[in-house]
Amino acid sequence: MTLTGLFRHLFSYRMRALVKKEFNQIRRDRRLQISLVLPPILQLTLFGFALSSNVSDLRLAVVDDNRTPESRELISTLTESKSFRLAGYYASVDQLGDAVSRGDADAGLVVPYDYARDLARQRPTTVQLLLNATNANTATISRAYAQGVLQSYNVNLRQNGIHLQVQPTVAPNLARRGQIQLQPAFLFNPGLVDSWFIVTGVLGLLLILNSTMVASASMVREREAGTIEQLLMSPASTTEIIVAKIAPLFFLLSLMMLAAIAVLRLVFSVPFRGSLLLLICAGCLCILSGISIGTVIATFSRSAQQAQLTSFFLNPPLASLSGALNPIEAMPKWLQPLTVLNPVHHFAAIVRGTMLKGGGFADVWPNFLGLFLFTLVLVSLSVRRFRKQLS
Amino acid sequence: MAEGHTQVIAATPVREVDRDAAEGLAATPAIDARDLTKRYGKVEAVRGIKLEVRPREIFGLIGPDGAGKTSTFQILAGVMEATSGVANIFGSPAREMRSQTGYLTQSFSLYPDLTVAENIRYCGDLRRISPQQIVARGQQYLRMFDMDRFADRLAGKLSGGMRQKLSLICALVPQPRILLLDEPTTGVDPVSRREFWDALAHLSADGLTILVATPYLDEAERCHRIAFMHQGQILQIGSSTELCASLNAKRIELRTPDLRKTESILASHSGPDDDILDVQRFGDRLDLLVRDPDQAQQQVTEELTRAGVSIEEMHVDQPTLENTFVARLRALGQDLHSSEFPSRHNHSSLRGQIAIDAKSLLKDFDGFTAVKNVSLQIRNGEVYGLLGANGAGKTTTIRMLCGLLEPTGGSMELAGATGNLRSEAVRKRIGYMSQKFSLYDDLSIRQNLDFFAGVYGVPDAEREEKIRWVLSFSGLEGKQDQLTGSLPGGWKQRVAFGAAILHEPDILFLDEPTSGVDPLARRAFWTMINRLADTGAAILVTTHYLEEAEQCNRLGMMVAGELVAEGTPSGIKSRQTGHLLQLIVDQPQRAVDLLKHTTEGWRVSLFGERLHLITEDAPEIAIQQTTQQLEAAGLRVFSAREDRFSLEDVFISIVEKARLEGKVSLEK
């Protein structure tokens, strides 16, 4: 179709009637309106606030076999940090173990009976830290915390000695070599705000899933009500029908996207370092591919309920294979390549690239291209399916 | 089949409800409703009705669309609370007597994903019928309705008629004492409808009380008493004869070569103050309701002679229930005589051209041939009626004819196009009203009409006027902002019909446009259909009302995907062999049963209180034999004469004959 032909189509009286009808239907559909506003905002907020990896206030159960001022100082150093708080003293490791498995404590510290003596003799001493590793992530992070606390404790020991009665070796150790002081700097997110990662990932997921749900429902509704036949008998062409169906949805979903971006900015204070235009373009591609997925599902479903069920079933794989909630590097090797086929993955990379990292098109073009190709394939597939179904 | 029907009687279950017990209760009415009201928000659906139904009575509830019938049924079935008033079943509140009532709704309340047997089982289980009894009674009734072959079929895969029979079986298995049937036969073909009513007659004879609503007034004539409901109130109760007599009029049946012209001439001389009270088109004749038959006959002869119209036949009879119903509604100002359609285009130049030309159409669905070898030609200016039982392939044929469905074989020409039937130019010229409601339920009436006007490119200048016309045609003036989904079915059909002709198509497809529409509105539809044909449109229409079909120029009858008869209504009727006897007897249902013993089942049928018998013998001999046979059995024959075949007689005999020959099954 020529461009002028397309324009003639777009502004024809029929097109106006078709688009107006869709808008009228949407205006009447209170449920659709609510589902366009409420769940996305709710989901963003919930995901942003609820998924936090911060490890704080782990309940530390202590077995102190040493019972000296030195051991108590170690214990208070640990429990006074933000990560741990004292859950109680136990007489034996067995009791401590029971407490952890009952869920009364999350971690345990065992100070050996010869702790103070070893320190005094300048002999390295070892304390045991028992972590409930059921949650591997929490365990890893708390291990790092504990290590950090101990490290500064050690530095203090070295510099000040522990107590007056401990005689620190003052004699210069000629064999001593310089220590490496690793200084981590957290780029893009120095405050280590968890929600930034989650909400930027969930945004794409929301766009795709909501577009899919809304589109499949709207496409199937027409067929279920039997009105599609009436529409097909009208002089409107398939192109007009498809465009008229998609355009209002696209418009509304774009509004939803803007609202979601506003939530990101206002509720989660996600920094905005890159090009907004790029982000919105990518978002539009996301919406389009979502609508296309919905349309394809609709053409395969016999009822609205089946279509919704199918779009709902898309949720887990789409979410878990996107890197939206967790780093792709944490997935098994064999699953990682699959993320290339996931628009949510590309969109998340673009959002993070632009919003958090301030990157431009030059930085995110591979993802942009991926998303674009994906959208292109989906749109043409859905138009093909829809046309086939219409005729 | 004859044997089949014989068995039906033999197999009629001996109901366990004790007759004596039922008669002992005769003092208490089976249904007793007093001052019953139902309000939905501001809308008053039922406004203080009083209704008493006696035990073992078939009681009909008739009324135009939206009269409050469904609300009444729901209250009596105990599934909805009345706003105020009393609704008693056998002296106790309806809600407490649910175990005694069976309720059939307009929509099939069956589980489409359960089989016939499973549906029956569940219904029985719900009412604590023992499994053995469920099986026994289920089989009994399945046999009675000739459905025992389908016990393992999914309910969703049954035809409309079968589904309603299954609903009836489900309602019967718990052996209720009262059946509440809310338009059980809407959209069901005449053959199945007839079987359904025969079954009801048997059930009532066995002691069941039946309250039934129906838009088919010939069915209503089979009720013992009828209540005429209008706007939530009952206006009149009485037997069919009483209701008809209350009109205080006689009926003149008039046949002329040009009925339409005759109708318009006589209509201008009729009115409540004239001698001719009302003129009603009825199949291939006009029914005139008159005060004084002699005077009226004279007047008719004069008027028609002056206009140069010859009279083929004219005789005086009692008015039918439908005459009464239509006349009453007209008197209530319910007529849909709207203003003239604001037509802007004239297709009369097309008149006589071939609009639709189908040659040997064939449609296969995964090995099932839905339509075979159908050829038909429809010209501009012609109304073509496609008739057939449910599942005969009418809708599939229509969808192929209008280009929605690609035929598996054969060729099609539509509006001059042969290759691409779906081009914009072709579709602009086509109007289409599908069987399902073709409006958007979630838009207001006005928005729907605006949409269809817009999508068909009705110029802005004409739009307002045309939309106003549709609203007045549907009797919905001032209600244009109401949600379409909230309209009763009949009203939706009116709007849908209006929407389909907004753009003045020259080819019009109407798939069961009058299904569920009350008799008055149906007449308005047909007036409009005829008017459109006069302007040169080619119209294809399907219907289950065969008296309407008489108004078509040509008819095609389909049985099991094949076109088995085609021609003008009179042509088709004249090809029917044998003679039709009309008998009026004191116990019509018993007479039918008796006659079915001695002759093939399809030859005997009941139209209201009139019994039709098709015989191959000479009429005089047949009348004599039949009268003797009936009188020997103790029945009284009031009158017996030869009559013209109605289209319905012909249709039933064609379908039944095809079924007898066994080459076709009505079911897919």
Add this chain to the structure above:
Amino acid sequence: MRRILAQSRKELTQIVRDWRTLALALALPLVMLLLMSAALSLTVYDLPIIVQDFDGSSASNHFIDVFRASITFHVIAWPVDKPAEAALASNAARAVLIIPPHFGRDQASGVNSPVQLIVDASDANTAKLVSGDALQIANAYNQQIAAPAPVQAAFRLWFNPGLSSKKFYGPGVFVLALSMFPPLLAGLAMARESEQKTILQVYVSSISAHEFLLGKIFAFMVVALGEAVVMSAFLFTYFGLTFAGDPTPVFVATILYTFCVASFGTMIGVKIPNQTAAMQVVALGGFLLVFLLSGLMFPVQNIPIGLRWISNFVWGRYFIEIVRDALLQGGGWPAVWYKVIFIGIIGSIFYLLAWNGMRKMQVKS
């Protein structure tokens, strides 16, 4: 009782008849187990890291080798003249290690040398893990070349010494799947009765709301239990999990939980007589609440207090804790008895709400 069974039989017949949906409902949990437990892991491996070595001495090489040997990192090449931040912005790497000039010399002369680690913190959790791992590597290196620290910690990881995310997520996803599909089917079935008007059939009969609801719920409990069995088989084989202690609490809890989720779905179906809407609500309730507010991914304590109280009402939370206890910690009845009771209470509330909506067994006007 007979009517309850009749109701269940009818529901089960319908469920089996729609075998496609049933198959999905049974197969999808397995897919979820397989995918989510693996794909939602937070422990990273082979994270691309750039090393910018401005020293180039043997000491710096030695230090980089330690990073090369780590399973967490995967050292990739990057031109020295290009700013390292660009690599992070374009996702080429997730961290940069910058070794200053004179690194080797300083070390040899006993001066502490600052090495900078720039971490892409757009993913805060990974950033924490990465810096923690890098610190550990640096520590180990220091121990190796310099004197050991006075106090060392020996870490013992209980219940899941291999730090396998699979074992942690397996039980969580098990609960998530149980919280999603059975209520979805139950909600749809209930809403369908109203939508297709078959509910009239039920109203006309004198079956009580209790009989009707219990019959329905029982049928979907059967489905849920079937799902649970299929998934447990998977957990015990592919995930290599075993009962860590007394399994009776989890058996009792599973039965109560299936009642709870079936009641939840039915309740939604009663309250919202529209299949699509009912589905959305069940999806939001079943998926979102259980996924986010039950401690499936992160501990409940991490949720801000404003939201955390909600998790006290999230049925899945208690069941996740019970299943994890049974499969990982083995605390048994003393650890979980009250959680079992909570599930029962929440289930009963759902049931009563459903009953309240159906109580009249009449058309609502």
